[in-house]
Amino acid sequence: MSNEIQLTDANFEQEVVKSGIPVLVDFWAPWCGPCRMIGPVIEELAKEYDGRIKVCKLNTDENPETASRFQISAIPTILFFKGGKMVKDAVGLQPREELKKIMDSLL
16 A cells, blocks of 8 residues: 555646645656656655655656646656745656655655
8 A cells, every 4th residue: 555645737736836735746757767766765765754744646647737846857756846836856766765864854
């Protein structure tokens, strides 16, 4: 059972912008090799930060509206939101420790 929330253009506002806790959003696509490599790391972080930081994934192929809203031009791109605002981004394959450092700074 995954703790990750699957985002769509339709639920992005509700799940991310209106979230009462910080949110990590992983912008990815099934054909993207680095996205598949970082996937298990994101899943581990979702379990580790469960209840403290909401971890979400957004398939950019299926949800082009949200991807273009945040000008996602390379994937994987991970955006961090706090209080409904994007506060940090990480583009490309990131080490687990780097993501943890950013997540800890949001708490």
